Amino acid sequence: MAGRPARGEPVSLPGLVPGRPGLVVLLGPECRACRALVPRLLAARERLPVLVGVGPGAGAEGLAAEVGATPGLWEELHPRWAPRLTPLLVAVGADGRVAWADVGDGETLDAAVAALLRTTTPLRPG
DSSP: TTTTTOOBBOOOOOOOOSSSOOEEEEEEEEHHHHTHHHHHHHHHHHOOEEEEOOOOSSSSHHHHHHHHTTTHHHHHHHHHHSSSOOOOEEEEEESEEEEEEEEHHHHHHHHHHHHHOOOOOOOOOO
């Protein structure tokens, strides 16, 4: 699906822990909603692996430093997932597959983290 990864798509990235759910987030440096997510992203990192990629643009370096962005993540995933909007939130189940992906706000992020943490078995597509 253009604009986000397909549910069930395998995701293998350094920083995601096999057998454990995680979150991949793509942010735009000039996106207000993205900047508003920063405190929640940092809090989510205390509970599960969270990888963050920051797109190019004014303020990208500062945002990347603030969120502890994974170097090269945007460049790796942007061509493959082609997000049209940010912030793109991608929940990765313990099985290493996309469980859910969409553009979202802080409440969406919190709900995704809670759902991933409730999952005791890998999330299955379909």
